[in-house]
Amino acid sequence: MSDSPSRLLPVNVISGFLGSGKTTLLKAVLESESYGDTAVLINEYGEVGFDNLLLGKISEDVVLLKSGCVCCTIRGELSEALLDLLYQREEGLIPPFKRVIIETTGLASPGPIASTITADSTLRYHIRPGATVTVVDAINAQQSQQDHFVWAEQVAAADKLVMSKAEMATHTQIEEVTYQVQAINPTAVLLGSDAQAQPSSELFEDGPHIKCWKPEQVQGWLGPKHRKYTMTENEHLHGVQSFRLRFQGAVDWTCFGIWLSMLLNRHGRNILRVKGVLHVHGDPRPVVLHGVQHTIHPPEHIDDWPKDQNDSNLIFITRGLDGAAITSSLNEFMSAISEHPLPRILHE
Numbered sequence: 001m002s003d004s005p006s007r008l009l010p011v012n013v014i015s016g017f018l019g020s021g022k023t024t025l026l027k028a029v030l031e032s033e034s035y036g037d038t039a040v041l042i043n044e045y046g047e048v049g050f051d052n053l054l055l056g057k058i059s060e061d062v063v064l065l066k067s068g069c070v071c072c073t074i075r076g077e078l079s080e081a082l083l084d085l086l087y088q089r090e091e092g093l094i095p096p097f098k099r100v101i102i103e104t105t106g107l108a109s110p111g112p113i114a115s116t117i118t119a120d121s122t123l124r125y126h127i128r129p130g131a132t133v134t135v136v137d138a139i140n141a142q143q144s145q146q147d148h149f150v151w152a153e154q155v156a157a158a159d160k161l162v163m164s165k166a167e168m169a170t171h172t173q174i175e176e177v178t179y180q181v182q183a184i185n186p187t188a189v190l191l192g193s194d195a196q197a198q199p200s201s202e203l204f205e206d207g208p209h210i211k212c213w214k215p216e217q218v219q220g221w222l223g224p225k226h227r228k229y230t231m232t233e234n235e236h237l238h239g240v241q242s243f244r245l246r247f248q249g250a251v252d253w254t255c256f257g258i259w260l261s262m263l264l265n266r267h268g269r270n271i272l273r274v275k276g277v278l279h280v281h282g283d284p285r286p287v288v289l290h291g292v293q294h295t296i297h298p299p300e301h302i303d304d305w306p307k308d309q310n311d312s313n314l315i316f317i318t319r320g321l322d323g324a325a326i327t328s329s330l331n332e333f334m335s336a337i338s339e340h341p342l343p344r345i346l347h348e
């Protein structure tokens with residue numbers, strides 16, 4: 001294959017802080033006719049990949065990267081996964097594809113993905129960095145910028161920015177978030193929720209950063225207020241941990257919902273993300289639950305349990321709160337108020 005830029009396959013990135021709406025965007029992209037020939041890599045932080053369950057019926061060939069962060073701890077695995085996709089395509093083992101989309105973890109800085117591609121002596125003759133689309137959560141942008149430096153890196157590295165959850169935000173919040181992201185990245189096009197619900201064929205068109213991205217440049221884009229850009233391995237993961245709650249037995253939904261609302265109300269700043277599937281009393285279908293900082297999104301049903309199992313699994317990504325404390329709080333609360341037999345709750 002020639003290495004002229006137009007012949008190289010673009011590797012596009014969907015970035016955005018935890019719970020901002022990356023998978024929601026990816027799902028819409030994969031449903032759109034413009035993106036039928038796309039290979040997908042998903043990188044999740046935490047032990048259990050979950051996004052592929054939600055995407056399962058749309059794209060059964062999704063490749064899950066190992067738990068860890070694609071911008072630092074598993075860069076080698078990213079190269080291998082890309083090489084493997086190219087090999088399978090060449091051998092006709094998977095349908096031909098014209099682009100790759102990587103959904104990063106909400107804690108990853110997207111920039112190093114481009115360096116991973118261009119530094120690899122094989123990859124760089126077949127693929128090239130494509131556009132980065134960063135999803136910005138209108139409700140949580142301010143808190144996330146204040147608490148997590150990587151939020152600004154994600155915004156700075158974007159060719160396009162998509163503002164999610166605008167319909168949940170006030171007019172003032174939207175204006176503030178617009179100002180906030182344009183101050184960091186004035187050249188990126190800022191798109192609204194429409195772009196997330198119905199992504200256009202231009203969404204991943206090459207943008208201003210593609211030909212010139214270098215990690216040090218992020219410092220320039222972020223301006224003097226921000227600390228010097230010195231990404232060390234795992235630095236941005238400092239203090240962040242993930243664990244999984246597993247329930248043996250059905251859950252009392254009302255009781256669980258009250259507990260979770262109280263928990264996020266009190267500790268939402270340090271509960272960066274909760275997501276998972278619950279088996280609730282009296283409902284044969286799995287209930288999908290999403291919590292993002294102080295917000296609990298409306299639960300959704302999916303049709304089937306994966307692989308004939310119906311265990312509830314919830315992944316927590318927290319800062320300074322451990323699994324034992326949260327499990328014990330849930331056990332105590334459920335024992336005190338639930339009228340149903342209690343499930344056995346384990347954290348792993």
Ligand SMILES: Nc1nc2c(ncn2[C@@H]2O[C@H](COP(=O)(O)OP(=O)(O)OP(=O)(O)O)[C@@H](O)[C@H]2O)c(=O)[nH]1
Binds near residue numbers: 051
């Ligand atoms: N109301 C509303 N909800 C949204 C929007 N975008 C995403 N959500 C909800 O936000 C929650 C998290 O969305 P995801 O797409 O899973 O977010 P994510 O960025 O992939 O999450 P992580 O991979 O865990 O970082 C889900 O309940 C979505 O339905 C939006 O524009 N409006």
